[in-house]
Amino acid sequence: MPGLTPVPSGESPGGAGAPGPADAALLAELLRSSSRGDQAAFARLYDAAATRVHGLVLRVVRDPAQAEEVTQEAFLEIWRTASRFDDQRGSALSWLLTIGHRKAVDRVRAAEASSRRDTRYHDTNQPVAHDETAEAATATFEAQRVRHAMQTLTQVQREAIGLAYFGGYTHTEVATMLDLPIGTAKTRIRDGLIRMRDTLGVAQ
Amino acid sequence: MNDHVPDDANDLHLLSGAYAVDALDDLERARFEAHLRTCADCRVEVAGLREAAAMLADTTAVAPPPELRDRVLAGIETVRPLPPIVPDHDASPGAAAPGASRRASRRRWFPLTAVAAAVLLILGVGAVWQPWDDGDGTSQQQPTAADRVLGADDAETVSLEVAGAETKVVRSKSEGRAVLVATGMPPAPSGKVYELWLQDATGHLAPAGLMPEGSDHTLVLEGDATDATGVGITIEPAGGSDVPTDSPIAVFDFSEATT
DSSP states (O other): OOOOOOGGGOTTTOOSSOOOHHHHHHHHHHHHHTTTHHHHHHHHHHHHHHHHHHHHHHHHHHHHHHHHHHHHHHHHHHHGGGGOOOOTOOOHHHHHHHHHHHHHHHHHHHHHHHHHHHOOOSSSOOOOOGGGGGHHHHHHHHHHHHHHHHHHHHHHHHHHHHHIIOOOOOHHHHHTTTTTTTTTTHHHHHHHHHHHHHHHHHOO | TTTTTOSSSHHTTTTTHHHHHOOSSHHHHHHHHHHHHTOHHHHHHHHHHHHHHHGGGSSSSOOOOHHHHHHHHHTTTTOOOOOOOOOOSOOOGGGGGGTTTHHHTTTTTTHHHHHHHHHHHHHHHHHHHOOOTTOOGGGOOOOOOHHHHHTHHHEEEEEEEEETTEEEEEEEETTTTTEEEEEEEOOOOOOOEEEEEOTHHHHHHHHEEEOOOSSSSEESSSSSTTTOOOEEEEEETTTTSSSSSOOSHHHHHHHBBBO
């Protein structure tokens, strides 16, 4: 599914980048139809967004079977709450991914909480997802552009964002993993995201 | 986990990035969401940072197995989409400019909170002025435990949106009780139940009762809430649990309470 765009990306006036205005408008329209119970529109929404949502969930959860469950939960939630989407507050894709990401993070933290009850040592061998972002195999133009933007961040910003977003760790955990003073990681995450936002020319 | 909790709005503002990528713990998230409702700058910033974070998903795209599509589409057959959030219709005449409705829905928390407060006020004094209660004191009812907490002089309130529902916890130290008021609570997942917890200063969570079925509740929490530092809600297997088996879906932090 190269590009994952429901319409040819060439139609996006902004050129490169994640969904251009046309895609964003289509996704938003499909969401609105879904909120009225239009299952065919929801199927199109799924086809347009499932690869991104599932890929992100899989990255956070890692276990394929669990990731499928979480992706399924996320889409049921998207169906149930579609009426709460407000295109004045952000893009449809961002809204979908926010729901998927939140569910994925909830899943890994719940699993961690239950395993923490069983064993006192965890964390010690937690592999640091060091800059895995740059190794992701997706070869779309958008992905290359995002990876390029990631390279404009400082190493600490990049690592902090990667651990938080792809690792599902809290900013205090990220601070510990990166040997930063507590309270610093949140600033690195914020600064890095602001830079990404400005580099990629994201709306808002 | 309180040692890093920010103290002022300036520090809270710096949590926008961590919030946008779900990197806050439950208590911080609850606090930041309370802050978001009053800080338009943070709402705009979070929206922009979420857009930026969403672009990271371009680098991780993986198609799910085809069966998942069938399961999802079969699954939605049994799920009713939530209604939209309808803006208040009692806005003052001057404020009813065209295009204002979306804005109104975005800020619905504030008017609704005010309405809820007004309703409570009416309920609290209802016994005094109910027109159908005139001249005959016999129908005057004893206030319930919930009424006493909600009407207490020292009542303190923490409001949160939980699973799309408007909820709040009101605690009165003089009454020693806390009350959860929920409106529009979605059903717990099949075979599950919402369980309430009272948290003490050591972080210990004591079970404080199960939420019955239904969407609207005014529940007095079990247990002494005098020294509780917060109230949590988790999703537990039917029948409830003695200790939480999952991270809370909401934490009402009394240090954020308003009186």
